[in-house]
């Protein structure tokens with residue numbers, strides 16, 4: 001009998017060859033986009049399982065379709081595991097991804113037109129935090145707060161408080177996609193209490209690092225709602241979770257279904273449960289510590305080589321390099337040069353970037369994926385050195401080819417979980 005892989009190869013050779021091409025791409029270079037990771041083989045198996053066949057509209061014990069013996073069990077397990085890891089009252093594991101997760105959370109607790117506070121996109125906030133190009137940007141009246149260049153890019157809470165006192169937001173959102181520091185959640189909560197606002201932390205990038213107790217947990221500062229994706233530092237399938245205090249359980253659950261979504265993707269819910277089970281193991285705490293140690297080592301290597309990093313370094317898993325000031329090239333040129341040497345990163349706007357989003361000033365680098373492959377500080381130093389060389393001479397094709405060989409030789413010693421070499 002042919003294996004599922006053999007069947008795909010025989011029946012759809014085009015898709016099969018794209019699949020094997022992507023496997024080779026992922027294994028032969030290194031992924032340094034901070035929002036990406038290499039998931040567990042067990043997650044891949046669960047994602048590709050018969051749970052994808054099942055309609056499970058509703059919640060465990062209250063579904064609109066029969067045959068829910070096993071789907072109820074996996075959704076209950078996912079919720080219990082997440083509740084233990086994040087120390088919270090309730091978790092909804094059905095959001096299909098991060099953007100619908102945030103839409104469901106806002107729509108559960110706000111009315112269209114309400115005033116909401118969120119971090120400005122160019123300062124590290126996410127599209128769903130009120131960027132004018134997102135639907136959420138139109139649906140609510142956003143106050144966009146910024147980071148303070150005078151204090152190494154920390155948030156100026158006096159300015160934030162003043163704006164909150166003037167405009168009285170219904171909710172203060174904190175969280176980021178491109179901000180290389182951990183948050184102190186307490187000042188957000190204090191200001192929210194002062195103006196009677198709800199608090200939502202979107203920890204999409206760092207959900208795994210919070211679960212692994214490497215970074216601060218917003219629930220410890222009394223936050224009302226915390227959202228996270230499951231596919232970034234959490235190492236699970238693509239998806240989202242909304243976690244909340246008991247008083248918001250009903251509103252959140254109704255907002256996800258039937259408010260925003262139809263049937264949950266039960267293969268994804270099952271795979272989320274698998275990843276959360278992994279996150280409960282002591283090994284995961286060590287992984288999270290190594291992600292941070294690797295980020296510090298990479299930042300040090302880049303700084304020692306004369307690069308400029310936004311906020312001067314990193315206290316989490318990512319860093320933003322100002323390529324214009326460091327090398328006199330924009331982020332697109334830098335992204336391409338690193339692509340040429342099999343290091344994948346992404347171009348990135350820096351705070352109040354004078355350059356447009358498709359040719360921004362920076363690139364964003366992160367260590368969760370490389371750490372999953374077992375790379376440690378010495379590999380980060382080596383990779384930092386290769387990056388510096390490539391970025392100093394982005395047009396030197398023979399030089400880039402030589403660097404690519406070195407990166408690929410390094411990667412060969414660190415297999416990607418789930419990819420047969």
Ligand SMILES: *Cc1c(COP(=O)(O)O)cnc(C)c1O
Nearest residue numbers: 097098099126176177202204205
């Ligand atoms: C990645 C991210 C999201 C959105 O996740 P998608 O799964 O891409 O929709 C939301 N918020 C933050 C802060 C993120 O980093």
